[in-house]
Amino acid sequence: MSIAVIGAGAFGTALAVTLARETSVTLWARNVGEMAVKRENVARLPGVTFPDNLIVSDQLETALKADIVLIAVPMQALSSFAASVDLSRKTVVACCKGIDLSTIRGPSAVLSKANRVAVLTGPSFAADIARGLPTALTLACSDDDTGRMVQSQVSTPTLRLYRSTDVVGAELGGALKNVIAIGCGAVIGAGLGDSARAAVMTRGFAEMQKVAAAFGAEAETLMGLSGLGDLTLTCTSDQSRNYRLGLALGAGTEFDAEITVEGAATARALQHVAAAHKLELPLCATVADLVDGQLDMRGAMEQLLARPLKEE
Template sequence: MSIAVLGAGAFGTALALSLSREGHAVRIWARDPETVASINEAHRAPRLPDIALPDSITASTDIDDVAQAGTLLLAVPMQALHATLARVEAPLTGQRLVACCKGVDLTELTGPTGVIAHAKPEAIPAILTGPSFADDIARDLPTALTLACADDAAGKALQHQLSTGALRLYRTTDTIGAELGGALKNVIAIACGACIGEGLGDSARAALMTRGFAEMTRLAAKLGAKPETLAGLSGLGDLALTCTSELSRNYRFGLALGRGEVFDASLTVEGVKTAEAVRRLAERLEIDLPICAMVHEVGARDTSVAEAIRYLLNRPLKEE
């Protein structure tokens, strides 16, 4: 079954490059004609300029043409996922749509598979998530990810199709747990970055990671996810990577908040919108997610980092 990527960002291009090493011919859809020309003529992607692309990776601005592939990797920002799918005129009946984005949609308050099911109900939704940076995948460094698909037969087929020599995929049918782990770890990464940027130290960061993981698990369980999913690559694994590396945009955004610096507005920081969506979800479900709530307030500039820290430290003492 053929493979295509919707979105010419770093992660989608890296996945295309990894799959090309296994003999797959991969087509990429991009809105920008200059990006398409760069891929087709110079064999370079703007988001991975130092890595040469093989002839087996081609690009087009025609989304309906590219979307004819049997497996579509949806490598666009979470808040752009619904609009991207709406651009595709075909119903994509029986095609496997694999979300490669992390977050909660602000309009529907669902993860990527929920958006796919709403926009293209005839398709088979799945999500690829876990601890990974695009540059590592592009350079063929060992990476392990979670592939979640409620249809286990389709999930097995995708697992074999998308795994490569350096990219190892673990399968689950728990799409809710997988996508919430990937979404909420971005929120906690912002908190951890702000903590370090404010000069509060590694001990405070470890506390935020641990209590943040408790919030991730609490929300996921409320929505029917399995706790073991959150303890795997898509939850704890991704949390550990994103909260400790400056290669993470969410962590760097938090660092900038803590240091009082201006962050590059051209970069997508999924955790900001996710924090807002999670705040709404928590209110609807009547559950307490104080770290996520503070990240939303700090990101919206309603509260300073120092005020958020004071609020968290002054909460009533409780059992762990």
């Protein structure tokens, strides 16, 4: 069964590399010149040589002929990509995390015109996957037969996929943990300590569960890889772009604007979600204000600590 990966960012490249160690894979990108010559994605995943089974192509129509298409474009570019291609007969796997700002929808809803849609999410760094380090992810698909088929084709000896039919819960876990990671990075960047980070992680997880419940997600999903697992990884490692953005915000230093940080857009989207569902999400709201420059770290800390005392 043929596999293609759309999008040659770090995560898309890493998936293509690890899958190509087992079978033939096509990796699509707009510009493939340097990758095709050097057999390496120097810009996004340096030091990882492409396996012989990895075909790099800039021909989108060719890539879309694959039986399973993994889509690893940035979340805010997913809607325009989906509108530009015919996915009505395709089995697609969304490999991006976040909420589309223009429609306030998750990846599976944006890709709803595809024949069959699954979501791949969970605690993972591209460098770990590409180097063959053991990684476990959630594969969520509302149709369990499709989920089983994709699971069997996309799992490798070092990439272990666990199935779920709770697509909404898996998507929300992957999206919301990025917002909390920004908050945790800000705490450490500002020198507030590990105890404060633990508090942000825990209270942030409570807000994640509150949003998930409002959308009808299963509580168990948030306790798994796509929720608690991904939250733990992203909030504790500077390999996370969201965490690094938080570090910069907390320390008052510059952050490279060219780096895609999905949590920033998700924090903004959550403002709309909270208003629509009448949810109180103080930590997520504070992160949104930090990202948009409406608060500095002193103001953020004062805003959270001045809230009324309550039961946990």
